[in-house]
Amino acid sequence: MxxxxxxxxxxxxxxxxxxxxxxxxxxxxxxxxxxxxxxxxxxxxxxxxxxxxxxxxxxxxxxxxxxxxxxxxxxxxxxxxxxxxxxxxxLDAFGVVNFAVHMIGFVRADSTTKYWVPSRAKTKLSYPDMLDNTVEGSLATGEKPIDCMVRECEEELCLDPSYTQSNLKACGTISYSMDQTDSGHVGCQHQVQYLYELEFTQDIIPKIGDGEVGEVSLMTLDEVRAALAGGEFKLNCAMTWLAFLIRNGHITAENESDLVEICSRLHRKHDLFIV
Incomplete structure (x- = not known):
């Protein structure tokens, strides 16, 4: 090789x-x-x-x-x-593409939609205490994306696997590169995310599970956007939110002049030159 x-x-x-x-x-x-x-x-x-x-x-x-x-x-x-x-x-040191699953969870109350946004545990090696997607996790060898997503939902937020399995909405993928590693070194991460959305009923309240999450709270879309603008989210989670905002019509060609460039950077083709 x-x-x-x-x-x-x-x-x-x-x-x-x-x-x-x-x-x-x-x-x-x-x-x-x-x-x-x-x-x-x-x-x-x-x-x-x-x-x-x-x-x-x-x-x-x-x-x-x-x-x-x-x-x-x-x-x-x-x-x-x-x-x-x-x-x-x-993974990062050798430029290996990392495959992961990312889910944004929301709940509708009256005419308002709010989003379950966790903060990462202070003990996390990467991006401690920063905001995260509702649930995320890397795809292990041999694991199907849907199975990984259901597993991570149960481990991180104690969600019932049967509810998750029945209500998850698959939303395609994004693929992108970042100019720093999870450990903060200058470099380039190559990632592919399988994207999901999950609507929570009002009686389902996430609970802290395996210690990956510090706390989880409800945020309005305006609060999420302000946090994104303020750099409060982990970098790759900001990518997930960009895709969500575009997919749901919150970022459009009419309010974002760089929409084409943003979309192209969220759909990179990664090649690893091994023969």
Missing amino acids: SWILESIRIRPRNLVDQMTWPEFWVLDRETRTLTLEHGTDFAMRTDLFRDTLEAAIESAKVDVLPKWTKEMFPLYSADGQHILDMDGIG
Whole structure:
């Protein structure tokens, strides 16, 4: 498996120099390629890549790797081949596309619609205490988006899976790049979100579940928009809200001159150059 170094999009030269490359890697600086030898099958490639990340962490020289997530995510080639699985610690550093599910939940009361907006727990490693989408989570290897969304709703806000399953509305996808990582380093995250909406009945009150959420409160659309303008939302959640506002006619060509540019940046095509 060869990895073209141009695809290591977070400060590639610094990353390559900081990494400890075990003997099963061949680094060719002239052709800017990194080749994994001996990785003849899926399981072996997965094991060798974990060994590579462990070596980098133990060397204590790599400043773009956060803590182990203990969650495995798929790495796909540009033609869609599932090459290996890696711990989430390596996603941003190696420019791997992260697939996630994001849901905006709302409740109608009289003529008013309000939105359930959580704040992230103060103990979160990334963006602690910032505002979030109602529920979000990364898609683990082998997990279907709808199953991930139902699971995350139960874990984060204690929602009944049968209610979630019956009332979720799928709203397509967005794909985009950001110029910093979750750990705050300059770089480029590549993300694809499967989008959902969920209408809550007035008797369903979210409860704090697995500790990912600090608190959750109802906000009007104007309050959400003000919070977005004030930079109070986690960056990728702002993308979800932009898509929501466009999808529901709150951002239009008549009130936003950059609508075409915004839409194009919410639908990027990500290619990872692996052969």
